Amino acid sequence: MKAATSVSxxxxxxxxxxxxxxxxxxxxxxxxxxxxxxxxxxxxxxPLVALWYMLAIVYVIxxxxxxxxxxHAPLQIICDLLIITGVVYxxxxxxxxxxxxxxxxxxxxxxxxxxxxxxxxAGASFALLAAVIELAYYGVLPNTANSAPAQSSLASWLASNxxxxxxxxxxxxxxxxxxxxxxxxxxxxxxxxxDLRAFNQDIIESMRGGLLTTDLDGRIxxxxxxxxxxxxxxxxxxLGQKVQDVFPGFWPVEMDGSGSPVAARKEVEFRTAAGNIxxxxxxxxxxxxxxxxxxxxxxxxxxxxxLKRLEREVLTKERMAALGRLSAAIAHEIRQPLTAMTGxxxxxxxxxxxxxxDKKLVQIVSxxxxxxxxxxxxxxxxxxxxxxxxxxxxxxxxxxxxxLLLEHDATAKGKYRFERHINVRNARARADRxxxxxxxxxxxxxxxRAMPNGGILAVELDADETWVRITIRDTGxxxxxxxxxxxxxxxxxxFTGGTGLGLAIVYQILQAxxxxxxxxxxxxxxxxxxxxxxxxxxxxxxxxxxxDKQAEMLPVGKG
Numbered sequence: 001m002k003a004a005t006s007v008s009x010x011x012x013x014x015x016x017x018x019x020x021x022x023x024x025x026x027x028x029x030x031x032x033x034x035x036x037x038x039x040x041x042x043x044x045x046x047p048l049v050a051l052w053y054m055l056a057i058v059y060v061i062x063x064x065x066x067x068x069x070x071x072h073a074p075l076q077i078i079c080d081l082l083i084i085t086g087v088v089y090x091x092x093x094x095x096x097x098x099x100x101x102x103x104x105x106x107x108x109x110x111x112x113x114x115x116x117x118x119x120x121x122a123g124a125s126f127a128l129l130a131a132v133i134e135l136a137y138y139g140v141l142p143n144t145a146n147s148a149p150a151q152s153s154l155a156s157w158l159a160s161n162x163x164x165x166x167x168x169x170x171x172x173x174x175x176x177x178x179x180x181x182x183x184x185x186x187x188x189x190x191x192x193x194x195d196l197r198a199f200n201q202d203i204i205e206s207m208r209g210g211l212l213t214t215d216l217d218g219r220i221x222x223x224x225x226x227x228x229x230x231x232x233x234x235x236x237x238x239l240g241q242k243v244q245d246v247f248p249g250f251w252p253v254e255m256d257g258s259g260s261p262v263a264a265r266k267e268v269e270f271r272t273a274a275g276n277i278x279x280x281x282x283x284x285x286x287x288x289x290x291x292x293x294x295x296x297x298x299x300x301x302x303x304x305x306x307l308k309r310l311e312r313e314v315l316t317k318e319r320m321a322a323l324g325r326l327s328a329a330i331a332h333e334i335r336q337p338l339t340a341m342t343g344x345x346x347x348x349x350x351x352x353x354x355x356x357x358d359k360k361l362v363q364i365v366s367x368x369x370x371x372x373x374x375x376x377x378x379x380x381x382x383x384x385x386x387x388x389x390x391x392x393x394x395x396x397x398x399x400x401x402x403x404l405l406l407e408h409d410a411t412a413k414g415k416y417r418f419e420r421h422i423n424v425r426n427a428r429a430r431a432d433r434x435x436x437x438x439x440x441x442x443x444x445x446x447x448x449r450a451m452p453n454g455g456i457l458a459v460e461l462d463a464d465e466t467w468v469r470i471t472i473r474d475t476g477x478x479x480x481x482x483x484x485x486x487x488x489x490x491x492x493x494x495f496t497g498g499t500g501l502g503l504a505i506v507y508q509i510l511q512a513x514x515x516x517x518x519x520x521x522x523x524x525x526x527x528x529x530x531x532x533x534x535x536x537x538x539x540x541x542x543x544x545x546x547x548d549k550q551a552e553m554l555p556v557g558k559g
Contacts, residue, residue: 010111011063011072017108018056018080022049025087025098048090052083073112077121080105085128093136093145094157102129103168110172118176122169126162133158210280210303213287215296218243218251230280230303232272243299253284253297267304279304309518316488317511334376342369388432388512392536395427395436395468399459402440406448406457416448421460427468429533435509436533442502443472443529450476450527463535470531479521487519 026049059076066072084105088096102125109121135141137154149157204211210227214220220238228234231247244251249268265283272278280301287296345365403418447457455475462469479487488507510517514534521527 011059011076014076014108014112015056015060015063017104018052018059018076021101021104022052022056025049025101028097048083048086055079055083077105077109077112078124081121081125081128085132088129089132089136089141089144091144093143094133094149094154095145095147099129099161102126102165106165106168107172110169110176115173115177118169118173119166122165126158126165129161130158208302210299210301212243212247212250212299212301213296214243214299215287216294218297220246221296227301230278230301231270232276249280250282250284250299277305279308312485316486316507334372338369338373338376342366342373345369386508386512388435390430390432392428392430393433395429395431395470395533396422396425396461398433398437399440399461399470402437402444403459405441406444415454416451417456419456419458421458424461424463424468427461427463428536429468429513430536431513431533432509435513439506439509439531440470440472442506443531446502447472447474447476447527447529450474450478452477455526466535467532468535470533471528472531473526473528475526478523478525478527479519480523484519484521488517 059072063072081102084098084101087098087101091098106118106122106125110118113121132141133154136143136145137148204222204224205226207224207226210230211222211224212220212227213222220241220243223231223238233246238246242251247270249270265281268280268282270278270280281304282299282301285298285300286294287298289295345362399422400420403420406416407418444457444459451457451474458471458473460471460473462471488503507517510531510533516532518530519527520530
């Protein structure tokens with residue numbers, strides 16, 4: 001297979017050499033007729049040259065029609081030997097200047113054939129030359145030589161040519177064999193290098209973290225697939241750009257005396273092209289080669305956004321647990337004296353005569369005592385361990401019922417616009433109905449309270465194989481960074497008259513349901529609460545079947 005490939009690669013080059021040799025031969029003959037008294041039969045020579053040109057064109061056509069045929073090389077060599085024999089006979093037989101064309105054919109044969117084939121070509125060349133010379137010498141063919149040498153001189157001349165042909169065949173085949181062997185070794189090394197590069201590329205592309213390399217000036221040289229996903233950018237347009245223009249947090253790199261980065265590990269905040277903020281863990285190391293100790297920098301980075309969110313959730317959960325225990329203890333300590341004071345106040349109001357102002361004060365104290373007692377009751381409910389009645393239920397009716405109640409509230413009519421985006425009609429989860437209704441009510445009620453001048457409340461329901469996702473979005477006053485970090489803690493109400501337990505209870509219920517909640521908000525730009533609940537096992541199989549059916553209906557892309 002490799003030999004056939006080598007021959008097919010060398011034949012076009014042989015064709016170019018042939019055209020060059022024919023043209024050179026024609027030029028020499030024309031110059032010889034003009035500058036020397038040599039007698040060359042134009043009547044015989046011109047048809048030979050024209051035939052050789054025509055054969056060269058035929059070779060090219062045949063090679064394009066059947067490029068893998070094995071007869072191309074032998075056919076061309078045989079025809080070349082016959083044409084060269086005719087040229088030698090026409091231009092003076094043993095006195096011809098073109099006997100060396102045999103050597104050129106032998107050299108080409110050493111490139112195209114193995115050693116046995118080269119010696120066959122050398123033997124055929126000598127046989128054709130000797131036959132023409134002998135036939136002309138004994139008068140079988142017209143003699144075209146300028147002189148008639150003695151038989152002994154002719155024999156020595158033929159012997160010298162024979163040894164010259166054999167020597168060229170041996171040296172040419174030896175050189176070609178060496179070159180062929182080196183070519184095979186070079187091809188094997190090239191394949192090994194390609195495999196090694198592919199292996200290294202597979203390792204780089206299989207990394208779960210991002211990898212980016214730059215030169216010393218910060219120009220991007222490479223970026224793997226994970227890095228493009230983390231950054232939200234395509235790798236090819238970034239190549240050649242400066243990293244400080246694309247990823248400002250990656251540059252500059254401070255170096256110590258040994259040429260290593262000073263801050264080898266740090267965390268940076270990065271905003272993607274879509275506007276999402278991500279936290280990246282970044283490590284920097286020098287890019288070293290054997291020729292140069294430091295040619296650039298290697299950046300390894302991981303997306304820590306999810307980890308940061310989990311850290312905040314764990315910290316919030318720990319704080320909430322501590323606050324729950326503290327609130328329970330305080331509530332128990334306050335409730336007893338509060339009950340005693342309320343009872344004593346009622347008894348004093350019954351026994352002592354009071355004027356109108358005193359009665360109002362007593363009513364205010366009694367009402368505030370009741371309100372304080374209700375707050376303490378809520379604290380105790382929050383801190384007390386709850387029990388839930390989990391059932392397999394559909395979330396769509398719960399959401400619809402919650403929105404219906406809010407729409408028919410007297411304070412909401414004409415002031416708010418409610419939007420529903422129910423993308424799934426089989427959003428089933430294993431949950432407590434009353435608890436989830438409290439979750440949706442608290443979130444939607446907070447969204448309305450965040451829009452004192454009216455606005456849009458949008459509720460979107462979506463699901464995949466694992467999670468049911470409910471998104472509650474408003475166009476209200478929004479939240480700043482400080483409020484976002486403590487939003488699910490108790491006593492963090494941003495509304496007048498609120499106890500700050502609504503979102504804390506939401507978080508507590510979702511933790512009991514093994515669910516998740518996240519918030520995306522900015523001051524003055526509204527807020528978005530995303531609730532995720534594990535989908536029931538019974539609903540996952542139909543969802544998977546629907547997804548597979550949709551994938552089968554997608555049109556197949558043309559490669």
